[in-house]
Amino acid sequence: MGSFKDVVGHKDIINYIRSAVEKDKVSHAYILNGERGAGKKLLANLFAATLLCEEGGPDPCNTCHSCRQAEGGNQPYDGQVAIGAVVMNRVKSPRYPGSIAEVIYAPGQFGPVSNGSIARYLGGPKASCMQAAQDAINGYTTIGSYTHFRRAGSEVGPDSIVIGSHVFY
Numbered sequence: 001m002g003s004f005k006d007v008v009g010h011k012d013i014i015n016y017i018r019s020a021v022e023k024d025k026v027s028h029a030y031i032l033n034g035e036r037g038a039g040k041k042l043l044a045n046l047f048a049a050t051l052l053c054e055e056g057g058p059d060p061c062n063t064c065h066s067c068r069q070a071e072g073g074n075q076p077y078d079g080q081v082a083i084g085a086v087v088m089n090r091v092k093s094p095r096y097p098g099s100i101a102e103v104i105y106a107p108g109q110f111g112p113v114s115n116g117s118i119a120r121y122l123g124g125p126k127a128s129c130m131q132a133a134q135d136a137i138n139g140y141t142t143i144g145s146y147t148h149f150r151r152a153g154s155e156v157g158p159d160s161i162v163i164g165s166h167v168f169y
């Protein structure tokens with residue numbers, strides 16, 4: 001999610017927000033008005049993450065459960081670990097290649113590889129994704145030994161678990 005320090009410009013608004021949080025004088029609603037691409041959504045997301053942060057400071061701490069979930073976008077932290085666990089379960093399985101890179105770059109296996117968007121993620125992965133990946137590498141799994149996943153709602157049989165918008169089986 002980052003921090004208000006990483007935002008270019010908007011210093012008056014940021015000072016106002018941080019001061020409102022520090023003085024515990026946050027209003028019921030705010031309107032962020034401005035041109036497209038001006039950073040309204042970034043500011044709103046940072047503001048929301050700050051308000052929900054379990055540390056209660058004037059910036060999101062980026063390490064508490066709430067901040068990690070905010071950073072994971074629509075995927076909860078458990079879901080990020082789950083994808084990592086799928087990769088690690090495949091590495092361990094004799095039916096798949098034996099390295100993380102070979103598993104991830106196997107043809108047609110992971111959407112971001114197939115559509116090329118992985119390059120964008122590799123440019124600066126989110127801290128929570130790095131943490132989830134490290135946890136999965138260390139052996140943490142939220143999905144047991146499952147090696148597949150699809151969009152939640154797909155037909156996969158009874159032996160499965162849904163986390164976020166994915167079903168693992």
Ligand SMILES: [Zn+2]
Binds near residue numbers: 053055060063067068
């Ligand atoms: Zn936090």
